Amino acid sequence: MVAVLSKGPERYPVPKLVGLSLGAAKAALTAANLQAGTVTEAWDEQAAIGTVVAAGLNEGEQVKRDTEVDLTVSKGREPLTIPNVVGMKLEDAEKTLTDAGFQVATGEEKFDATVPKGSVISQTTAGTTAHRGDTVTVVVSKGAEMVKVPDIKKNDLMADASKALTEAGFEVEVVWEGNLPIRQGRVERITDKQGKELKKDDELPKGTIVVIHAI
Structure with a gap:
C-alpha cells in the first residue's frame, strides 16, 4: 500500500491589480483562478477614472481557488464647490479657500469705493466646481481712489468750476444762493454734501458729490 500525503487545498497567488483598468484586473483574477468580488468607486486625485486603486487582498498573497477579491476603482478627481469669498478680508478669504482645498492667487489690486481696502472685490466664479489643488484668483480692493479738489476761487465762473471738478473725478451739484433777479x-463757495467747505488739495474719494454754491 502506498500512502499519499495531502498538501491541502491548492493555493493561488493574488496577481497585481492596483493600477490596472477594471477590465484588466478582472481578467488577471480569472487567469489566476480567482474572482472579482465587490467593486466600489472612490475619488482619487492621481488615478484615472476606471483604474483600480485598491484591492481587498495583497499582491502575492496565497489564497484558495475562486476566492473573491474586492476592488476599489477611481472615479477621478473629486469636484469641489468654490466658496464665495467676495467681501471678506484677504486673510479670511485665503483661509476659507485653502480649507476648501484650493490654492489662492491674488490678481491686480483695484480701487473700489464700496469695498474696504484689503477686502476681496471679485474672484473666480463662486459656486462652480473645480478640483483640489486648483487655483482660485481673487482681486483685492485698494479702497476708494482719492482725488484732490482743484483750485476753485470765489467769483470763478460756475461753468469753469464745474468742468474742473468733473475732470478731477467728482460729481457736481449746483445750489443757487440768495434770490437775485439776475x-x-x-462761484460763491464749494462744499461737500454735508456742507463742509472745501479748499484746494483737499482729498476726497473719487466720485464724491461736490456742491457748487453759485450766485
Whole structure:
C-alpha cells in the first residue's frame, strides 16, 4: 500500500491589480483562478477614472481557488464647490479657500469705493466646481481712489468750476444762493454734501458729490 500525503487545498497567488483598468484586473483574477468580488468607486486625485486603486487582498498573497477579491476603482478627481469669498478680508478669504482645498492667487489690486481696502472685490466664479489643488484668483480692493479738489476761487465762473471738478473725478451739484433777479453764474463757495467747505488739495474719494454754491 502506498500512502499519499495531502498538501491541502491548492493555493493561488493574488496577481497585481492596483493600477490596472477594471477590465484588466478582472481578467488577471480569472487567469489566476480567482474572482472579482465587490467593486466600489472612490475619488482619487492621481488615478484615472476606471483604474483600480485598491484591492481587498495583497499582491502575492496565497489564497484558495475562486476566492473573491474586492476592488476599489477611481472615479477621478473629486469636484469641489468654490466658496464665495467676495467681501471678506484677504486673510479670511485665503483661509476659507485653502480649507476648501484650493490654492489662492491674488490678481491686480483695484480701487473700489464700496469695498474696504484689503477686502476681496471679485474672484473666480463662486459656486462652480473645480478640483483640489486648483487655483482660485481673487482681486483685492485698494479702497476708494482719492482725488484732490482743484483750485476753485470765489467769483470763478460756475461753468469753469464745474468742468474742473468733473475732470478731477467728482460729481457736481449746483445750489443757487440768495434770490437775485439776475444770476451771475459765479462761484460763491464749494462744499461737500454735508456742507463742509472745501479748499484746494483737499482729498476726497473719487466720485464724491461736490456742491457748487453759485450766485
